[in-house]
Amino acid sequence: MSSATLQDHPSVESFFNVVETETLALFEHLSFEFLEEFDVFAPAKMGRTRDLEPPEMMRGFLHCYYKNIYGIRPVARELNNTVVWLSCGFDRPPSRDAVDRFLTDLEHVVDRVFDHLVEQAALRGLLELTYSIDSTDVRAMPADPDASKCYDPTDDEYYYGYGCTIVSTGQKIPIAAEFTESKQAPEETAMRVTRDALAVEKPMWMLGDSAYDTLEWHDHLLTAGVVPVAPYNPRNTDDPKNIEYRVEDRIEKHSNDVQLKQSTLDETYNRRSGVERTNESVKGCGLGRTHARGRVHSRAQVFLALCLRLVVAITNYERGDNPGSTVITV
Structure with missing residues (x-):
């Protein structure tokens, strides 16, 4: 037929x-x-x-x-x-x-498909001036030979899987990502994902937790005209500074004209919870647990999940619904 x-x-x-x-x-x-x-x-x-x-x-x-x-x-x-x-x-x-x-x-082009959909979201004005970066876990099948043994401090358990570093903005919109061997991504990955995010559109703020308290990350963003906000980690030095955020010290070294109030930094950093909501929404699209064996297949599934999240957000926007919703109402 x-x-x-x-x-x-x-x-x-x-x-x-x-x-x-x-x-x-x-x-x-x-x-x-x-x-x-x-x-x-x-x-x-x-x-x-x-x-x-x-x-x-x-x-x-x-x-x-x-x-x-x-x-x-x-x-x-x-x-x-x-x-x-x-x-x-x-x-x-x-x-x-x-x-x-x-x-x-x-698998060879899924990241480029993701980039195309990010551009579509940007054309519709779905990106905001505050970006957030964070890493999340990706649980693997027990028989996956490429998965790493990882520790989840929240549930105090070990698991086999991978990780994904995501930059998001607005209403749960992922705009840059990288699949990693484990949840704790190296600084090189954070820098690469940060550069990818800035290539889409330049924000005013970039938020990250204390894992992003590095000089390279802060200085790269400040040079690009973006204010990084990550809590200062005094354990990174033998001579800790009396600051709450690393940017307080970097601003002092980079510019005599820029001043940031502590209250402004606190208020801005409170928005970082948005990236955690993005992570959860993408996990609901298939990122949370892979159903494939091997790093290559798992990476493809992760990026497909990211693509789906963008498609749902764009669809809801075009239909006059909330882009942040993870479901389509018909």
Whole structure:
């Protein structure tokens, strides 16, 4: 039975006429045709041609992640549901091999797909003047050979997994990220993610916890015209200063004209809880626990979760709803 015939079938036509599905809403305001520009998705010059298009496959994965469906087999099974594959724009349901092939190809460019969606959020004015940076844990499957043994002080437990460093802004909008071996990311990662965030749009403030109390991070931001706010960690030196935030000392060295009141810094730092809410919302999109084995597959799932969070935020904005909401109301 062809897709045209299926679309004309009374039961399917009735479904689309009566019910506005969340899946249809997800793809109403965003085009995924840009995926066809990536070389990795180009049909082979010789041999088998591409039997399913990247935009449809991307929509299929976003639908599944929104429904908390992960893994090649479960995704392929879900995309064999007639209403689902029609909603995602397929001419026919994809095979398990096609699903696997697309995810393997996507792994090479998924961070660039994320960057594209960040640009779409920026064009809609969803970014604010305060950025926050933080790291979160990504739990792995027990059989994942690449996962690191990590410690969670909150629950006083060890687990196997990875980490993700995220810069967010506004209403739970991730704008830069990096997948890491563990939750505690090295300073090099923090600097790279910070530079990526500033490349999108320059904020007024950048907030971080005491883990970001480093000279390089502060000086880089101040040079860029951004005020960094991270609590001063006196354990980093044998001669601690009488300050609450590292920026108090750096401002004194960098500028004679700029002054920051303690109350202003306190009030600004209190906004840092926004990044924690972003982390939780992205975990709800699939970042919290990977359903793949190996670092490469896990990284792809993490960035797909970040992409979904942006798609949901943009969709809610376009529909006149709260961009910070993690669900789409239809």
